[in-house]
Amino acid sequence: MNSINFRMKQKMNEVFSVEQNELGIGFITNYFKKITSYLKTAPFIFVIPLAISISLFLYIIFGRLLVKLVTILQYGY
Amino acid sequence: MATDLITSFVLIVRYLILLIFSPYKTMRKISMEKDYYQPAIIIGIIFIYFKFIYYLRDKLYPATLVYILFIINFLLTVAFFYLLSKLFAKNKKEIRFSSFIFTFVYSLFPTLIWFLSTSILYIFLPPPRTFSLMGKGFSIFFIAYSLSLLIWKFILVYLAVRFSSKQNFFRIIFMIIFYLIWFIPYSIFLYQLKLFRIPFI
Numbered sequence: 001m002n003s004i005n006f007r008m009k010q011k012m013n014e015v016f017s018v019e020q021n022e023l024g025i026g027f028i029t030n031y032f033k034k035i036t037s038y039l040k041t042a043p044f045i046f047v048i049p050l051a052i053s054i055s056l057f058l059y060i061i062f063g064r065l066l067v068k069l070v071t072i073l074q075y076g077y
Numbered sequence: 078m079a080t081d082l083i084t085s086f087v088l089i090v091r092y093l094i095l096l097i098f099s100p101y102k103t104m105r106k107i108s109m110e111k112d113y114y115q116p117a118i119i120i121g122i123i124f125i126y127f128k129f130i131y132y133l134r135d136k137l138y139p140a141t142l143v144y145i146l147f148i149i150n151f152l153l154t155v156a157f158f159y160l161l162s163k164l165f166a167k168n169k170k171e172i173r174f175s176s177f178i179f180t181f182v183y184s185l186f187p188t189l190i191w192f193l194s195t196s197i198l199y200i201f202l203p204p205p206r207t208f209s210l211m212g213k214g215f216s217i218f219f220i221a222y223s224l225s226l227l228i229w230k231f232i233l234v235y236l237a238v239r240f241s242s243k244q245n246f247f248r249i250i251f252m253i254i255f256y257l258i259w260f261i262p263y264s265i266f267l268y269q270l271k272l273f274r275i276p277f278i
Contacts, residue, residue, distance in 0.1 A: 017240065018239060039100075047225050051224035051228065059216070067212060067213060069216075070206050070219045071205040076274040077133075077195040
């Protein structure tokens with residue numbers, strides 16, 4: 001029982017190690033919490049489609065420049 | 078010692094997988110870590126990476142020199158965020174330098190993965206990219222892949238600062254902008270010296 005209490009206390013300390021984020025305006029804080037909740041667990045579910053969409057969009061806008069950028073980036077390691 | 082190292086290595090792999098699936102909870106746990114073998118092993122893996130790319134690059138500078146410069150960059154970054162957090166913090170005692178070290182070392186994983194994969198791709202698919210269908214397709218894939226890792230990196234850096242400095246969103250964004258103000262010209266300077274093309278941070 002003591003060990004469960006200890007673990008519980010430890011977990012609570014961990015969870016409350018930082019204060020909640022308050023952005024000043026109620027509805028903005030709510031939106032912020034909603035958006036960040038998607039990024040806290042399995043962010044790649046949202047990140048991968050977002051990255052693919054952005055790169056397709058960049059290709060449509062910049063065309064060949066994107067191919068040249070990749071060449072530069074490939075030399076960038 | 079050997080058992081400790083193996084245990085730490087297993088923990089690193091576990092944390093790495095968890096950073097992909099639940100970065101928030103994992104970074105919070107990492108910020109409370111006290112096992113110094115973990116950052117030492119990660120920094121060691123990065124040293125192996127620098128030795129590996131030495132054979133691919135123009136060999137202008139020895140790998141150890143570039144690696145020492147990376148360590149200096151890393152320490153400058155950590156010290157910058159630590160000192161700024163100390164300045165902002167109400168309770169200065171809860172700000173620990175070790176917490177910054179642990180979280181920032183783990184936030185190097187997206188960088189390491191990108192640099193390692195790009196250098197391996199350099200061997201199998203050397204640039205320049207062509208304007209053929211395959212070249213364009215690969216370019217779109219490579220940008221998407223790089224962007225995903227960049228977003229992951231940004232999430233990890235934000236969480237690293239959040240759990241180490243215990244500051245709110247606006248202050249963290251302010252700290253990151255303040256950091257970029259000196260780090261971007263510094264990176265250009267390193268680029269001109271041909272030490273880093275893209276800063277390893």
